[in-house]
Every structure is written in C-alpha cells, then in structure tokens.
Amino acid sequence: MASVTLHDVSKSYDAAVPAVADLTLEVVDGEFMVLVGPSGCGKSTLLRMIAGFVAPSEGSITIGGRDVTDVRPRDRDVAMVFQSYALYPHMTVRQNLEFGLKRRRQPRAAIDEQVSEAARVLELEPLLDRHPDTLSGGQRQRVAIGRAMVREPAVYLMDEPLSNLDAKLRVSMRSELARLHATLGVTTIYVTHDQTEAMTLGDRVCVLDGGVLQQVGEPRALYERPVNRFVAGFIGSPAMNFVEAEVIDDALVYGALRIPLDGRLRDELDGRRSVTVGIRPGDFDLDGDGAVRVTVTPELLEYLGGEQAVEFPLAERGERFVALVSPRAPIGLGRPLELCVASDRIHLFDHGSGLALRSGRDAVRRPLETR
Amino acid sequence: MRRPGFHLDAWRFTLYGAALIVAGICLFPYLVMVSTALKPDAELAGAQSWLPTAPNWSIFVDIWTDETVLRGLRNSLIIAFGVTFLTLACAIPAAYALARHRFPLRDGFMTVVLVTQMLSPIVVIVPLFQTATDLGLLGGFPGVILASSAFILPFSIWLLTGFFSAISTELEEAATLDACGRLATLWHVILPLSLPGLAATAVYSFLFGWNEFVISLTFLSAVPEKWPVTVGVFSSIGQWDIGWQALMMTALISTLPVLLLFSFVQKYLDRGFATLIGR
C-alpha cells in the first residue's frame, strides 16, 4: 500500500496541445481516487503515466515515497485493470492469473495460494480452466480484477473498467468494486468518463478538462461547491442549468427568472452587473418556501418513474431549463406552473472565466482542493 | 443469392458453366501431367491423345525409386525450409519493431519494405552471381537460401506488421506489468496471438522457396546433384534425362506439398489476405 504523488507533471504529444498540463495531485494511502472528465481530457494519459507506459515530458511521480519517474512499469509495484480487460486470449483463466507471478519467479506454492484466494474472493473457481473468449463480459471483468489482485500491488490502476459492460452489470460490478476496495484497502486510481461512477465510487474525485486539473474533492464537495462552471456542469445528472443574468433593481434577472439579491449573493457578485447563474434541476421545488419563485410553462415532460423531468423556457427563444419534480405532481404540457428555489441553492459563476464566485474569506480564484 | 423459380435455374446454370470452364482452364496442365505420365514411350512419339491406350500405372510406384527425382525433391525441400526459417527469423523481430514502436527512420524503413517488394531476382542476378562467386557461395544451398529469402522478406515483414499491429496495445501493456520485457512479450503474447499471420507468412515463404527458379538456375548450374525440382525439370533434356513420363510425374508430385499446405492453412490464408487488403 502506498500513496501516489504527481508533482508538476506535464505531457505533450505535440507542442501545441498539451495532453496534461502542469498537474499536481496527491493520492493518499488507501484512498479510492477517481479521475473523471470528458474524452480527451488527459485522464487516461495521466493513468498511463502513473503506470509507466507514458513518460511525462516534465515533472515527477512518486509511489510510496519512491520517485518512479524513470522506473520501468513492471518495477513500479502497480497493477492495472484495462478497459478492454486485456486478458491473454490464448491462456486459461488460471494461466492468466498466474502469468505475472510466474514471470516474477514466485514459488509454486505461493502462486497457487494467491490464485485460489483471488478465485475465491471473485467467485472465479468454476471458471479457472476456461479461456477468456468463453466468458461473459462480467466474468472477464472479474478475471481482469483477479489478475491485478494476485499481484498484491501497492496501487491498483483502473482504466474505465466498467465501460464495456451493459448498464445493469455495470451497476452490480460497481458495488462489487466498492466492496473489494473496502475489504482490501489498497490505494486505487480509477479513470472514468461517467460522473455517476465517479461520484459513487470515489473517496475523492479529480475532475480534468483539457489536460488541466479543475477540482479535486469528495463527491459531495464537488456537487455542492463546484469551483467553476465546467465542474458544475459536468458533475450531476441531469446537468446544471445555466443562464446569463443581469442585475436589475436589486435582483438577478433573466426572462421570467428573478432572483432577489440577499447578503450572500450580493457579496459574491462583488459589484458585477452580469453573471452566469446555475441551478441544479433537483433544486427546483413545487411548493417549497424558497425565495426565488418563477412561473413557467412546461414544453416537455419526461416521466422517469421515481421523478419527472420538466423542460421549460425562461425567456422567449431562450434555452430550455430542466427541473426534476415529484412524479405525482399534477402538471401538464402548456399549463403554467410555479417553481421555487431556495436562495442558497443558487450558484454564481464569473461570466468570462467561468470561476465560481465565492464571498469574503471563501473567495476562490483558482482551482483548489476542497474537502 | 436465393432467387425463386426459373430464375434460379438459369443463374445456377450460368454459375456452374462458368465454374466448369474456369476449372478446366486451370486444370489443363495437370491433366497433361497425368495423361503424359501414364503413356508408354510409343504413344508420346506420334500425335498424342488424352487417354493413353495402355496406361502404365506403375509410374506411380516407380517414380519413388528414381534417385534423380528424389534428390530433386529433397533439394527443393532444403531450399524451401531454409527460406522459410531465415525469412521468419528476420521478419518477426523487424515486424515487431515496426508495428509497435515509433523511432527515427521507421517510416523510411517501411517505405523500403514496400518498394523492395517490386524487385525480382532477375534485376540483380548479375552482381549476385559475382558476389556469390567471390564469397564462395556458388554451388551450395546457403547462397541460394540467403539470396531467395531477401526477395520474400519485404512482403513477409509487411504482412506480419499488419498482424502485429492488430493486437491490442493494452495486452502488451498488461504483459509489461506482468514483468515481460520486449522479448518475453513477443514470445508469450504477440507470437501466440499471431499464429494465423505466422502461418500465412511461413506458407508464403515456403512456396517462394519451393518454386524459386532463377537463383537456383544461376547459382547451382554447375552442380546438377543440388538442383531443385524446378531447375531439374527445366533442364530435363540434358542432365536430368529421366524421360517425359517421370518428368510429368515429378511436376505433379512437387505440386502436392503446396496443395496440402494450402488446404491446411486456407483459413489462415484467408485472414492473411483480409489483412493484406484491409490496409
């Protein structure tokens, strides 16, 4: 077990566009850290740098306090679960599990013990003599995890390991991964583009965009206090609604939306005349006592079972807003509807930089760790 | 293509007709081989007919006691296996480096590989002959094998590079984490997964060695006891005076291993062709 530190790491494949830019991140011992972001954000490059497949252009990487920047992948004491599983197709499950240990010349008895332990934990015993191509997706996934487990590495690296599974299996494998991590307690770095996966699995989540670290923090912190518009929009589903509002008569106004300025909002505005307002669909209420009230006309209703999504415009030809409300709410297409939002659920972002506005001591001007 | 009623019959008719004609054209020389091999000398003298009046079936047995023929077949085998071995030994590492790594001169090497496929032995046979003479490689198998391999090597590298590139990088990365160096990765992961490609490459180089003509003709002309079948049959009038029947039989026999190999690896060859054209 070990901590992993990335210190001012950069990687550029071609000079113009860095894949990862000047990134510093510490993953503490035993932590489940999720790297998340849209495709091309540099998360996979980052993981491959930790594994040693990609050499950083600048910066250093330490694992368990040891500088491994120039250490070969095999000597870094890391194990990886690949997106495609990367099981050796010509070997049986048992041979797949054994291969790394054999290459490391472990004694036969130790290998057998490791393999049977992993097979027991992952319920692979009946599959040991089969070849990967005869296994289902979920079974292959477990073999891939098993191959990492038998090595007893200091760090697990997982590259979108669930993305090839169907939706249902993904959910069950997700909880299995969480359970495994709880049992083994090994430092894990997990890459995904799926924010739900990130939120449910991560002790902490690191959001990347365009090779730049946006925010690192516990899932709740990312959701509640996103540092910028990107993180706010990326985390949470359906995504946060954004509009450009202007200050008119002591209120932020966009179309029908009118947000009275209270103390906090005024502090955060800090004299700006226009600002980006963000409201999460789930923060709308049908009959709460929130300070912000708006009457809208639904244009689209989506019944989701546990809730229903209402889409409505706030201004003519404006973008549609989405609100999640109770599935039993008596609403209909074209029937005016009053929604309210608590004032403290309003997020403000700087119009130009997209940074979240924070008041007073809380002010944030650059991406920062929030715990 | 499933079509109803009369249409189907007309379609089938055309199809079988075409297939029969093409097959007839392809088979012609082989029918000549069989027909001629079975004829007694007298029937070869005058105007020939397809069916021998008194077929000499014993040729099928006798041919296997003809030392000249057996020696020729053995020589062909030595050359073909030599070419196969040398080609694979050179092509596998080269293709691996080309498929898996980026390095200076890589693209240049790939271009050389692509362009040298156009060279046939005939254009460099004169200096090759002189160099072989200087190095004392004339009149022996090593010279023939070395020279022949070079002409099938570019194609083999190209084919194998395609197969190696098709293997997922993640598998190789997994092998790296499992403590495999380049050589171990090649041995434990790349080669077992490229069996179709290796089979196709081996068959191609074997065929090339088995059928090679110009280099053997030039390098071995002074030593008839080392002639492969191709040179022997060609020179039959002189040194290989074994009669037309035995000659035809030899040609037929030397087609056999090729045919066997071909049906054995047909599946792999198909994938080889698919790789070839998929690029």
Added chain:
Amino acid sequence: MAVTSVTPAAGPRGGERARLPDGLWRLYAYLLPAALLLAAVLAIPIVQTVWLSLHTQEGLSPEKTWVGLANYRDLFADGTFWRVFAQTVVWTVSVVGVTTVAGFAVAHVLQARFRGRWLFRVVLMLPWATSLALSAVVWRFAMSPKGLVNESISLLGLGEVSVAWLADVPQAALAVIYVGIWGSVPFTAVMLVAAMRSIPDSIHEAAELDGAGALARAFFVTLPMIRRVLLVVTLSNFVLVFNSFPIIYVMTGGGPVNKTDILATYLYRTGFSGDFDIGTASAIAVVILVLLLVMSIVYVRGLVNRTRV
C-alpha cells in the same frame, strides 16, 4: 536505388516517441537481421549493377574495363533492344489487362455459393501454387505440334490443327501471354474475393431493392467499392508480370530470334549465355530498375492516396 527519398512515407505516422528504457539501439537490433539481408541481396547489388553497367568484362574473367556510358549507347543503338522493349510493353499490358478483367469475373464465380465450391477454390489456386517454371515446361510440351493443346482444339470441334505454337510469332507470343494470364488470374481473383466479402450484404440488398440486377450490381456497386484493392492488385500484377522470367525463358527461351523476349529474359541471356556480356546485361538491369522506380512511385502514390480517401 534512391527510392526512399522520392516516395512518401507509407507507414502510420508516429505521434509519440515513447521513452525507451531499453535504449534505441536494442530496437534497431530487432531490425538488424532484416536490414542486413536486404542490404546484402538488394541494396548493394543494385549499386553494383550500376557500377557494372559502366564497365566491360571479357567473358567470365574478373578483369573489368571502365567504358563510361558506352554500354548504354550501344544498347540504345541496338534495334533488338527496342524490339524487346516494345515486346515487354505488349506482354505486360496484355497479361495484366486480361488478368484484371478475368480476375474480376472469376471472383464473382468464386464468391457465389454453390455445391463443390471448396473444390473449385482448390483447383483455382493450383496455377498460383505451382512453380511457373514447372507449369511452363508442361505447357511447352503440350503446345508441341502433336501435343495435347492441338488435340483439345480438335476435340472441341474447331478442326484438325497441328500448329507449332512456339515455333513462330505471333502464335508464340499469344501462347506465352496466355500462360501468363493463366498464372496470374487465380491470385488476383482470390484477392478480389477477399475485398468483395468486406462489402456489407445490406448494400447489395439495397441495390437489389433499387432494381439493380446482378450485372448492374457488379459494375455499379461491387466495382466502385473494391476499386482500391483492384488498384493495388493491378499495380502489383503489373510489376510481377513485368519482372516475370520463367514463363518465357522456359517456353520459348525468348525465341524465335528474340521475337518473344522481354527485358527480363533478354537480360539473362545476355549476361549468362553467349559471350557473357556482363556490362550490357547490367545496363539492361539499370533500365529495368528505372522503369520499376517509376512504377513504384505510381504504386506508392496510388496506395497512399487511395488509402487516405
């Protein structure tokens, strides 16, 4: 041959240069055996060929005399050379042309499902699998005046013939061209079938719904969709046939009196028979190399351009 400098790079472009913990030299070690073999048997001899073409050599003696471009001057002043040159063009164009058309047709037969298809496939591959040197001997034998070719023509009801197929032109030229086509159709057809298999069934079904018959589909669906492979196969046939040696050398030996010679056989007989004129043979080889260079530029250009469509 300075091929590398004039041809565009064909391999995938390398983006990243990975850190090489084992060192670059070890990577080059992987290429070394292949590079050595190619250099020894292809590269160095090409240079030697050029050098030899500027010298004259008495028979088999190692004495070489510098003569500059005299070999080329003599060659280009020689009517036989130009006749052989023209014959080479006729040979290459007619064999490749017919092979392409016939290959496309045979590919359709090969692709159809019918009973005994596997047998047809094996039979079709025979000409490709047999050494051309061997089949040429058999063809030569069958084409003698009393041979089985004439017998077959009679059997087909085309009249009693006793043509000495290889004794004079034009029939000798026709004969070798026929055998050339016979030898190159199979591989062409198999390659084209592989390409045709990669066309999704749904496209043919769509065309069928649009009212296209089998012939229309062959020309307006299949042909455009396999044109890249068709181009590659045709270009490589061009080079193969141009370089082809055994068929003509074995069947006619270039005769009668050079009338069926092509550059390849003319080169060989100049250098390895008669007065072993190494200088002139090398000059012919250089001419072939230049032509090949031109073809390879066309080939690589065609290949690279078409693959990037």
